[in-house]
Amino acid sequence: MNTATSQAKFADLKLSPDLLRNLESLGYAAMTPIQAQSLPLILAGKDVIGQAKTGSGKTAAFGLGLLAGLQGKRFSVQGLVLCPTRELADQVANALRELARTVPNIKVLTLTGGTPFGPQAASLDHGAHIVVGTPGRVDDHLRKGTLRLDALTTLVLDEADRMLEMGFQKELDAIVAAAPTERQTLLFSATFADEIQAVAARIMRDPQRVTAAETHDAATIEQHFYLANSEAERLTALRLLLLEHRPQATLVFCNTKDETRELAAALREHGFSALAIHGDLEQADRDRTLLRFANNSVAVLVATDVAARGLDIAELDAVVNYQLAGEAEVHVHRIGRTGRAGSTGMAFSLYGEHERYKVDRLERALGISIAAEELPPASLLAKTPAKPAMATLQIDGGKKQKLRPGDILGALTGEHGIAAHQVGKINIFDNQSYVAVDINAVSAALKKLGQGKLKGRSFRARRVEGQPENSRRLARRRGR
DSSP, rough: OOOOHHOGGGGGGGOHHHHHHHHHTEEEOOOOOOOHHHHHHTTTTEEEEOOOOEEEEEEEHHHHHHHOOOTTTOOOOOOOEESSSHHHHHHHHHHHHHHTTTTTOOOOEOTTTSSSSHHHHHHHHHSSSEEEEEEEHHHHHHHSSSSOOOOOOOEEEEEEHHHHHHHHHHHHHHHHHHSSSSSSSEEEEEEHHHHHHHHHHHHOOEEOOOOOOOSOGGEEEEEEEEOOOOOHHHHHHHHHHHHHHSSSSSSEEEEEEHHHHHHHHHHHHTOOOOOETTTOOHHHHHHHHHHHHTTTTTTTTEEOOOTTTTOOOSOOEEESSSOOOOSSSHHHHHHHHSSSOOOOEEHHHHHHHHGGGHHHHHHHTTTOOOOOOOOGGGGGGGGGOOOOSEEEEEEEEOOOGGGOOHHHHHHHHHHTOOOOGEEEEEEEEOOOEEEEEEEEGGGHHHHHHHOOTTTTTTOOOOOOSOOOOHHHHHHTTTTO
């Protein structure tokens, strides 16, 4: 990356005054490497392959390209963004809405599984400019005729490698077949494997390839390796590391969903604030779990690689490989979730003697020498784990009740309310809203919400606690 590229400004691009003013209000100034390299090509109408990982700024790159070419007065789907998971689709859709907030009447619609089909079809019937969705649900709407792509001008495949890994090739082929041949295609992927090259050759026209440097580097991530041969030793090692370093937000990787459940439960038994995400969680429970981790209401999230896809936490203090990943590239992707944007992060990896071959593979791939370090002293086990700084409150009202973040903030901080600095992230969904508040202000916040009104109405509010029920497994056990 050269200096000129790193200092490129959004103001140098051919963007509308509305978009530029909004970017300035959002604090966007210099472009990230992927934005500086890809945006001029995207705005020129070229097909682009961008090799960049989560956190690189790729959403703003293709998002600004989409918005710059929209015809606002034409209520038809002109842009389609495909994402591997619902979580990533939601993040992308929210980012696009934020980028478009100064552009009049732009409608961004999310089409993902885990939510009813009917309301999505009704929203499509009212018209949308941009659709962001997962391949399975988008394909469903195409087959049932509720989504048409006749007016599509730009198709975006975000995290294309993940979509292929998750088995979406058939759905992707069907979606591409339904799109106009005369269109712009943008493909973003963390890797450029043979499968990605094959897809690009089939669906793109003379694509321009750009590769961005990481938004973090090895200097910002402290890697540490520890020997733990048994399950008991691994749990003890993890407890010692958490008690010694006391990170506010830690992502722990396991290799199976059963291990995530068991480890999160074991950590809770030892007093840690820990939750697990796995394939047996209902989508609503999964959403709440990720939300609580992102707003600092939960200190430790235990996940598999698949379950953690789409999770983008800007300030992640530590990553723990409770078991080593099978591939060096996966290891790099895991630890790259910490130490971003110039901040420092810690990566702790546990391994047994039987995994020495994985260590040897990492040494060759990373060009480093790995030696097991000494764990913190066992006396730390007598310490009390750190508690989260925040707690999550759920309000039984959301977008459909016309609630906005400002309404909730105002209700909490009004007369005899809590201080503004005690209010954290606010997330609003269709029929529920969630707000993070200082752990010491929970009672006062609940009292204020209970006594006051939002939009002239009273809404039930309560604290979200505990591990979500394993809904799917319970349903199967009951024979439903």
